[in-house]
Amino acid sequence: MSEDGISKEPMLEMYLFEGNQLVEQLEDIIIKCEKDKRFEMGAINEIFRIMHTVKGSSAMMMFNHIGSVAHSMEDLFFFIRANQNIQLNFARLSDLVLSGIDFIKAEMHKIEQGHAADGLGDDLIDEIKTLLTQMKKSYEDQHATPAVVSNSSPDGTKTKYYISSYKTPPEENAANIKYCVRVFFDEDCQMENIRAYMVVNNLQDIVNELYHIPADMIDNEQSADIIRDNGFLICFSTAVSYAEVESALNQTAFLRKMDINQVDHYPAEITALHRKREIVLEDTPEADRYPQSENLETSKEGDPRTSNNRQQNIISVSVAKLDMLMDIVGEIVISEAMVTKNPDLAGLQLEGFSKAARQLRKLTDELQDIVMSIRMVPVSMVFHKMNRIVRDMSKRLAKEVDLEIIGETTEVDKNIIDHLSDPLMHLIRNAMDHGLECKEERMGTGKPSIGKITLEAKNAGGDVVIIVRDDGKGLNRDKILNKARQRGLVHKPEHELTDKEVFSYILLAGFSTNEEVTEFSGRGVGMDVVTKNIEKIGGSIAIESAFGKGTEIFVKIPLTLAIIDGIEVSVGKSRYTIPTISIRESFRIDEKDVISDGDGNELIMIRGQCYPVLRIHRIFNIKNAVTTISDGIMVMIESDSKTACLFVDKLVGEQQVVVKALPRYLKKVQGIAGCTILGDGGISLILDINGILERQLS
Amino acid sequence: MVTTKMAEVLSDYVETAEDTQRGKFLTFSIGKEVYGFEIKYVTEIIGIQEITEVPELPNYVKGIINLRGKIIPVMDVRLRFKKEAREYNDRTCIVVIDIRDISIGLIVDHVAEVLVIPSENIVPPPAVKTGFHNRYIKGIGKVGTAVKLLLDCDKLLNDEEIDTINKTV
Numbered sequence: 001m002s003e004d005g006i007s008k009e010p011m012l013e014m015y016l017f018e019g020n021q022l023v024e025q026l027e028d029i030i031i032k033c034e035k036d037k038r039f040e041m042g043a044i045n046e047i048f049r050i051m052h053t054v055k056g057s058s059a060m061m062m063f064n065h066i067g068s069v070a071h072s073m074e075d076l077f078f079f080i081r082a083n084q085n086i087q088l089n090f091a092r093l094s095d096l097v098l099s100g101i102d103f104i105k106a107e108m109h110k111i112e113q114g115h116a117a118d119g120l121g122d123d124l125i126d127e128i129k130t131l132l133t134q135m136k137k138s139y140e141d142q143h144a145t146p147a148v149v150s151n152s153s154p155d156g157t158k159t160k161y162y163i164s165s166y167k168t169p170p171e172e173n174a175a176n177i178k179y180c181v182r183v184f185f186d187e188d189c190q191m192e193n194i195r196a197y198m199v200v201n202n203l204q205d206i207v208n209e210l211y212h213i214p215a216d217m218i219d220n221e222q223s224a225d226i227i228r229d230n231g232f233l234i235c236f237s238t239a240v241s242y243a244e245v246e247s248a249l250n251q252t253a254f255l256r257k258m259d260i261n262q263v264d265h266y267p268a269e270i271t272a273l274h275r276k277r278e279i280v281l282e283d284t285p286e287a288d289r290y291p292q293s294e295n296l297e298t299s300k301e302g303d304p305r306t307s308n309n310r311q312q313n314i315i316s317v318s319v320a321k322l323d324m325l326m327d328i329v330g331e332i333v334i335s336e337a338m339v340t341k342n343p344d345l346a347g348l349q350l351e352g353f354s355k356a357a358r359q360l361r362k363l364t365d366e367l368q369d370i371v372m373s374i375r376m377v378p379v380s381m382v383f384h385k386m387n388r389i390v391r392d393m394s395k396r397l398a399k400e401v402d403l404e405i406i407g408e409t410t411e412v413d414k415n416i417i418d419h420l421s422d423p424l425m426h427l428i429r430n431a432m433d434h435g436l437e438c439k440e441e442r443m444g445t446g447k448p449s450i451g452k453i454t455l456e457a458k459n460a461g462g463d464v465v466i467i468v469r470d471d472g473k474g475l476n477r478d479k480i481l482n483k484a485r486q487r488g489l490v491h492k493p494e495h496e497l498t499d500k501e502v503f504s505y506i507l508l509a510g511f512s513t514n515e516e517v518t519e520f521s522g523r524g525v526g527m528d529v530v531t532k533n534i535e536k537i538g539g540s541i542a543i544e545s546a547f548g549k550g551t552e553i554f555v556k557i558p559l560t561l562a563i564i565d566g567i568e569v570s571v572g573k574s575r576y577t578i579p580t581i582s583i584r585e586s587f588r589i590d591e592k593d594v595i596s597d598g599d600g601n602e603l604i605m606i607r608g609q610c611y612p613v614l615r616i617h618r619i620f621n622i623k624n625a626v627t628t629i630s631d632g633i634m635v636m637i638e639s640d641s642k643t644a645c646l647f648v649d650k651l652v653g654e655q656q657v658v659v660k661a662l663p664r665y666l667k668k669v670q671g672i673a674g675c676t677i678l679g680d681g682g683i684s685l686i687l688d689i690n691g692i693l694e695r696q697l698s
Numbered sequence: 699m700v701t702t703k704m705a706e707v708l709s710d711y712v713e714t715a716e717d718t719q720r721g722k723f724l725t726f727s728i729g730k731e732v733y734g735f736e737i738k739y740v741t742e743i744i745g746i747q748e749i750t751e752v753p754e755l756p757n758y759v760k761g762i763i764n765l766r767g768k769i770i771p772v773m774d775v776r777l778r779f780k781k782e783a784r785e786y787n788d789r790t791c792i793v794v795i796d797i798r799d800i801s802i803g804l805i806v807d808h809v810a811e812v813l814v815i816p817s818e819n820i821v822p823p824p825a826v827k828t829g830f831h832n833r834y835i836k837g838i839g840k841v842g843t844a845v846k847l848l849l850d851c852d853k854l855l856n857d858e859e860i861d862t863i864n865k866t867v
Contacts, residue, residue, distance in 0.1 A: 331767040574751055620753035662752065663762060663771045665800050665855065669754045677764050683750040 015061050019108050022050045027101050031387045034094045048077040056201040066107050069121035072128040073100050083139055176237040183232045184257040192227040193217035202248050210236040235266045329371045330658030334677050336364050379457045380408035382421045386428050393432045400450045410457035412464050419537045423530040427468045427553055435472030435551050466555040475545040477502050503543040507531045566657050569648040571616045572625035575684040582689040584636040591629045614696050615647040639689045670695045723813050726806040728776050735849045739795040746790040772803035797851050815839040
């Protein structure tokens with residue numbers, strides 16, 4: 001099945017996807033809880049559920065270390081859940097959970113990279129266990145009689161029970177109610193047997209005994225077919241309420257339908273199985289609860305689609321497939337042009353054809369838009385990762401910081417978002433380490449004692465601007481200038497340098513004004529890496545700062561990399577595409593307007609400004625190109641405050657092009673960003689203006 | 699059971715496909731010599747078509763072509779072997795090969811035939827490096843009285859040593 005080479009083992013991929021998502025969710029919850037300085041019941045339940053799922057799926061995938069770390073965390077939160085009024089050591093607890101998260105993340109990353117998940121979580125588990133024992137002990141000290149404490153919640157409709165000591169052997173409970181549930185999954189949800197296993201897994205904690213048909217769903221692949229056709233039959237007895245059973249079952253993903261019946265006796269097929277084989281539960285039922293007083297509906301036939309619809313509206317698709325779709329759509333756009341602008345049709349009066357062609361064009365345009373929109377993802381994922389960074393650093397640097405996130409719903413292409421996380425992380429670190437002052441210093445300058453970092457995303461034309469803003473001490477122009485002078489970077493008279501130019505020195509490699517090297521920054525590597533990463537995705541960085549007031553860093557990134565507007569030009573036999581964004585104007589000039597300096601460099605004067613002339617045919621060594629200036633055309637290009645005039649043979653036309661990478665076999669050519677297929681089937685190379693300016697002007 | 703059967707059928711299929719390809723070589727000529735390489739690498743053979751030049755490539759990589767929407771580089775094997783360039787004509791072919799996920803077109807004078815050369819008729823090339831393109835030759839196949847030079851596609855694509863040496867000299 002994996003001939004296309006894009007799908008890893010589907011189970012593994014699913015595991016990693018779900019695992020990563022869960023762990024990130026968990027991280028969010030923990031950070032939020034820590035900020036609020038309390039764990040709410042909902043949050044504890046959620047954490048417990050997440051750890052439980054991670055444990056289950058890791059054990060299923062045989063990643064035992066991840067499983068056991070998750071298990072110990074699950075135990076911990078089980079205890080917390082059961083004993084809500086316990087004193088919690090917040091800092092210790094969140095640190096532990098976060099290091100657990102880091103462990104799981106690191107292991108999952110290893111698995112993703114195809115390495116073995118060989119990290120040992122023993123130390124971590126020990127630590128968690130110690131905490132748990134401590135908590136238990138302090139709890140027991142608090143409650144001299146570890147008996148069952150019952151407690152009515154204020155609204156009185158539901159009763160909560162606190163379970164006394166952890167893992168007391170279950171008492172025989174006569175009030176178990178027997179249920180018979182038949183679960184149907186969505187068609188095409190695939191891996192029904194695994195999903196069935198997950199259902200069982202979800203139930204394990206609340207049931208006393210459990211039987212299901214098919215019984216051997218994990219080992220037997222055909223069980224998926226059986227479940228698809230007949231549904232998955234589970235019979236169990238439990239002491240919890242109908243509502244709890246229902247909600248536990250509702251956690252199941254891809255649930256289409258389930259019938260929950262309360263029965264006195266298990267159906268015959270189950271009793272038969274019962275005798276044959278007992279299902280041993282992973283955990284012995286940990287908690288006994290008092291019989292529920294609520295009246296249970298005895299049966300609820302054909303329960304309609306329950307509240308699980310939220311999961312069904314979203315599917316996860318591998319990015320490789322989207323890339324393929326994008327390629328195909330690109331092809332369609334090109335073929336459409338090849339058909340409708342076919343030279344064979346030239347000069348013919350075809351009214352019906354042009355109508356149909358117009359319709360086709362409209363549809364392909366729409367198709368293209370839709371595919372593009374599929375690939376757009378909000379930046380919120382990346383932004384929320386920063387919460388963790390801020391938390392960790394504020395602890396270690398002892399700076400209190402408030403992170404404000406604005407415009408997290410702004411969407412950018414998936415390709416771009418993947419490259420955004422590292423640079424942003426770096427900028428945030430810089431802001432925390434160098435930007436924000438320590439508490440005393442802040443108080444001294446009359447600033448609020450808690451520092452503030454704002455992370456903002458917004459749309460601006462065809463770009464997205466991400467702003468990292470801090471209210472720290474700002475950049476010191478003189479200090480930067482000094483350092484730049486030392487390193488011999490200043491080529492202009494100093495009074496002519498704008499602030500923007502001075503600040504942009506810190507983006508250069510090896511430039512750090514920080515005297516001390518800290519754990520996080522100051523080594524002068526970093527800002528240049530940030531710049532490189534941002535430039536790689538076609539973006540740019542600008543810095544604004546007011547000394548003593550704060551710094552703002554603007555990261556401008558394109559919405560998408562896949563389609564650009566371009567002007568096509570020809571040079572000799574070759575055709576090149578210049579991104580329209582970088583073009584300022586184009587014009588013809590006379591031979592005499594070009595001034596040559598001694599070294600063979602050419603310049604022209606336009607409206608009193610002098611620009612270098614770059615001849616494409618010279619840069620790329622193209623034969624048979626126009627060499628007489630007056631026969632060709634000049635295109636003024638601009639990028640990152642550098643400007644030059646490109647000399648080409650002629651302009652061919654303007655069009656939207658689908659950017660394709662050059663084959664991997666060819667080495668990267670500086671100045672060429674990729675290529676695109678033209679309407680006539682020919683290939684045009686896309687110029688990388690930044691690259692050209694860099695290679696020619698520096 | 700269904701899946702296991704499927705798997706069997708599939709593996710049978712793969713085996714037969716490999717079996718039918720084993721020992722088969724596509725031969726082509728460059729000048730007077732006849733070269734060959736294993737047919738399992740060959741995706742298709744097309745006539746010469748318009749090649750888009752890409753700057754800064756070694757002279758034997760002529761550029762890129764649009765193969766039904768896929769962009770692949772093309773290499774002139776003649777130039778790769780440091781032979782004299784020749785005008786392309788209607789017998790000139792591009793043999794598209796696929797090796798370790800790299801697709802590349804090889805420009806050859808003309809494609810001859812597909813030959814079965816049993817492994818006992820293949821001898822290793824002489825150890826003495828007489829000509830420089832010995833390094834691209836994996837073996838020498840005997841077919842009757844004729845001799846076919848069997849190429850190592852991997853080396854043909856990835857051997858950069860010589861070029862770097864030439865550049866530094």
